[in-house]
Every structure is written in C-alpha cells, then in structure tokens.
Amino acid sequence: MTVYSKISEDGKQLTISIEERFDFSLHQQFRAAYHDNVTPDLTYILDLSKTDYMDSSALGMILLLKDHVQLHTGTLIIDKPNDTVNKILEIAQFHRLMTIT
C-alpha cells in the first residue's frame, strides 16, 4: 500500500499521501481513499511530499479527485510536491486549476 488517508481530529481535513510512484496502478486505491467521503466543506490535502514520480494518468486521477471535491463543496490543496513532480504539474499548468503549496 502506498496510498494513505487520514482524517484530522476535528474531522475537517482529509489528508491523502502518496509514496513513491503515483501512476495508474494506484487507480483503485486512490479512488477508495476519498470516494466514500461525502462530508461537505471538507479540506482535502493531497500530500505529495513523499512522491518521487508521477505520470499523466496520475494527473487524470487528481482531476477526478477535484471533481469529487467540487461536488461536495470542499477545498483541494496539493501539498509539497518535490521538484520532479512539480515540474510535471507545471507543464500541465495545474496551478491554474487548483491550489499547489
């Protein structure tokens, strides 16, 4: 398992962390990490600080997460991508679509 998800103590924040490679093989796990959570106004943090590599299907998976977040009026934050991963997000101009910190 390289996808971890955790709800904060106050119940207002869901953190999903991805370790090592973020690619199509994580499709099911990634979806499972947020799909059943329908709490409104939640802050979703996608922690990429431990992600070494990300491919374009991962970008697609992030877009699906974004759709889910919007549907439940939440907020999505992409957290601490490393340089390699950030480069991929930059090429795809994802900072135009969501918050990247």
Place this chain on the structure above:
Amino acid sequence: MPSSKNLVLIVDDSKVQCKVLSALLEEDNYRVIVANDGATGVEMFITHQPDLVLMDVNMPIMNGYEATRRIKAMSGVGNLAPLMFITSMGSDESFINCVEAGGDSILVRPFSSAVFKAKIKALQRISDLVEQVKSLQHEQKNDAELAEKMMSEVIESRNYGLDRIGIIKKPAALFSGDIQLSALCPNGNIHVLLGDFTGHGLRSSIGAIPITETFRVMTKKGFSISDIIMQINSQLYTLLPGDLFFAAGFACISEHEKSAYVLNAGLPDAYLFNEQADIKHQFSSKHPPLGILPEILSDVQLDIINIHPHDRLVFLTDGIIEARNQEGEYFGSQRFETAVKEGVIEGDIAKNIQKKLADFCKNTEQEDDISLVDIPCCSWVNNNDITVISSNLSDELSELDNSLSIPLAWSYHLHLTGKLLKNTNPIPLVMNQINDLEGAGEHWQSLYTILTELFVNALDHGVLKLDSALKNSPEGFSSYFNERTQRLNLLQENKQGNAHEDFVRISLQYYPLFQGGKMLIKIKDSGVGFNVLKVIKTNSQLLNTGMSLSGRGINIVDQLCDTLEYQEDGTLVIASYIWRNKQVLD
C-alpha cells in the same frame, strides 16, 4: 453434456485404467486418445491438441510431473487445455507436487464413477471458458488491427507536407495516444499539431478521429489556429471522461508574415532552433491540457515569434524526456538538446534522436508513446498551390465580359461593426456561403487570399489606423500584433456613444461566365483613407529593393486579381477576380 465431441487425452501406463476411464468418458460423449507413458503423452498432446488431459503420476520413460511441466510450458493462447492428475497417492506432498507441476486439478483413487464424471464436468467448464477467451482474444486482435489501420489511414496519411516534416512516432502499445497533424491553410500558412492523450492504447486514441476532422476542416475553411484550439478544447471537454485529457502543441507558421504562432498546452518545452541548432526560443506550457476546462483561459495568448527561413520548430511529447534506461535514469532535456544539435549537423533531427534514444534505453521496455515533429519554417507555398490566371486568358475573359452584358447571378453583403470586428473572422463565413452556392473548387483558394488580404487591410489600416511601418523591423511584427490587439479591445469599449461608427462592409457580386466566373469584390471601411498613389508608389519601390516587410499582401492580391483599384480616398477597394473552370484548363 458437450455439444460437439470433445477430445480427452489419457496418459496412464495401466491399460486397464485407460479402458475404464475411456468407457466412462465415452458414455458422456467424449472422444478418447491414450498414451501409456509421459513422453508419448507429450507428443500426442502436440499432434492432437486435446480439450482435456488426464495424467497419471508414476509412468515409465517420463513421469506425470515432467510430462505436465512440458505440456504446460508449451501451452500458449492457442493450445490451453485443463489437466487433471489421477493418482493413488493422497498425501499433502503429492497434492502440492501436482499443482506445482502445472496440474489444474487432482483426483485421488479410489473414486466412484459419479465423482469422476462430476470432476470431468468441472474441468469441461474451465475448458469452455478457455475456448471463449481464445475466440474473444482472436476477435479483439482482428478488430484492433483493423481499427489501427483505419486510424493511421485517417490521421497520418492525409497530413500535409509529410515529405518535409521530420516525424518520430513510436507507440508503446498497438495504438498510439499521440497524434501528429499538419494542414495547409487557404492563404499558404501551415498549421501543425502534436498531441498526447492521457495514457496509451485504444482508450487514449479514441479521441484522435474527431480532433483530426476538426483540425483539417477548420484549417481548410480558413479559421485561425486560436479558433481551432478553442473548438478542439470544447469538443474534448464534452467528449472525454474526467480523467482523460489532451496535452498538445499548436503552431501556425506564416512564411508571409515571417512569424510563427505557437501555443503549448501541457507538452514539455517546444523549441525553435536556428540553422546552427542554437535554441532561439523555448515555448513552455502556458495552458492546462485541453479537455479539462470548458473554455480556454482568456488570459492565455499565443506566443508570437519571428522566424527565419532556415529555422525549425520542434514539438515533442513527454515520452522522449521521460524515457528511462536500465538504471532508471531519465533521457532528459539536456540529452535531447544535444541530440538535436547533432541531428542538425547530420541533416536529420528525427533520425538522430531516435538513434540516441535507442542507444540510451537499450533493452528497457518502452513505457509511454514517443513522438516528435520537426517542422521547417520555409518553402511551404509552392507555385502550384496558388493559381494565377495568365494575363492572356483574363484579357480574353474581360473582353467577353465587356462585349456581352453578363447577368448577375447573386450578390452578397456583410456589414460588420464595432464588437463584431473584434470577435469575428468573416472570411470563413463568406467562403462557406460561396461553397454552398457554387460548390467547392480550387479557384476559391485565390479568392480566399484576396478576401483575407483586403479585409485585413481594411480592418488594420482603415478601422484601426495601424501603420504598417510598424512591421518594418525584424521584431516589428510582434509589436504590431500587440498594438492591434489593444486597438481591437478599444473598439469594443468605445462602442456606445460613439458618433463615428466603426465598420467594414464586404460585398460580393458573382457573374457566371461560359467556362468559369467572375467575382466583383468591394470592401469599404470606416477609416479616413490614405493617399493611394503615394502608398502604392512607395510600396513598389520598397518591394523592388527588398527592404519592406509589409506590402507583400497587396502585391499578391494585385497578381491574383484581374483589376484592383481604390476609390473614395482609399476607403473603398474594388477588385475583380476571374477564373476558368479547371477541366477546361486541362
């Protein structure tokens, strides 16, 4: 009960056993063949391709485990048959050995005939499934090959200028998620697209066909590259599921304007190289890939760059930069740039990059589609593309025109004001009307050029009062374009309460001739006009000395038209265009 007579291979050294099992199987309508040792069993498996195999363990020459291993080792998609061991050794160890050797089931003696038949029934179910998978796989392979063939037929083979564009296309699967398109605009500009759908394989190439059609049809009708980008984006936004998108680079290369218009939406940096393979410009991604947002972000502009005839524009997908070698190292942009440099010296960029990639990756499996286009920035328009009517012919036709009074077939008027001038390109609209009325024809290409040049002149110099002298430096075109955008925006804001209304009026009159036709074009603008004689004189002087970067447009129009004149202080231009039907020329 099997519908057709299925074949069972029994491998057992006891002839009595074989007889008993055969009898039971024949009761259930099976055909049976028998081998009395492992080696013969393997041979018979190869020659008869049975549907089921029953295997004893202890046999002379070759035992059941070894025979099973050999049979399973050569079982591919085409000859997969379930195999059951029949043994009197009921220990855990023998059970495990049977499975390890490749057995699908085990039946321990003694057993009743009812149990045996039940076991065979279960095995038959597996065998039926295997059959089904086999035929599905076969069907899918055929379909995929057919679809792939059609796809490349539709997409690649109809590209323009294939002999001049350097291309790399190496799909990771049978289908490529990357597409490469090129098409010629009616005015001689060239449009190029390199795109990469998320993922690879059939799923990602399905969007390629609608995009290809849009790109070709819109280019042919004379739409600008930004119109095409907007259309493709909204098309993909509606078509694609949420996680599928299209990273793409678009370019319009205009030799006439010595400029390239580029948008990189989600691809790695694109490059403009000069003759020495120095990087003149890098086009980084400015926009998210297409198909994600319902509309193109309004603040994103095309990059406009001046080009020289020997420059080359290169687009590539991430498959090149992210190709990995055995050590997991990436090919990277540094190696890419070096490979381009060597490629330019050797005269073939695509070939050298492919070679360097192969050397780098050695035997590692290709993870993503790899593609690149390398587009030269010159000599796109050859003389065959623009039909210029010989002067003799047009004289003859004019005489005809004058001597007989030719009836007007139809006329068409379009009056564009204020805001519409900013947002509409009327020329494709007009051309569509003409195509609808008179059918398609090659002679419309020249008409398209004439209309575009005259309309742009009326808008730029008449309505917007831009001075083409702005273009008279190598960097001038960009500043001209910026100024133009600004003034167009003002048009919109000043719309209300403006006593003087900005407009361009296009009117067309069509006279059918015996073997062709004549189009009388009038374009009137709201500008203040210009000193016709002086401008034409200066223009032709500058053109003759090769000093001017502007004025080429009107020169081409003059060549294409039968007559061209300015009236009403230069605010009205009247051109007549005459053509003969193609078949008559041939």
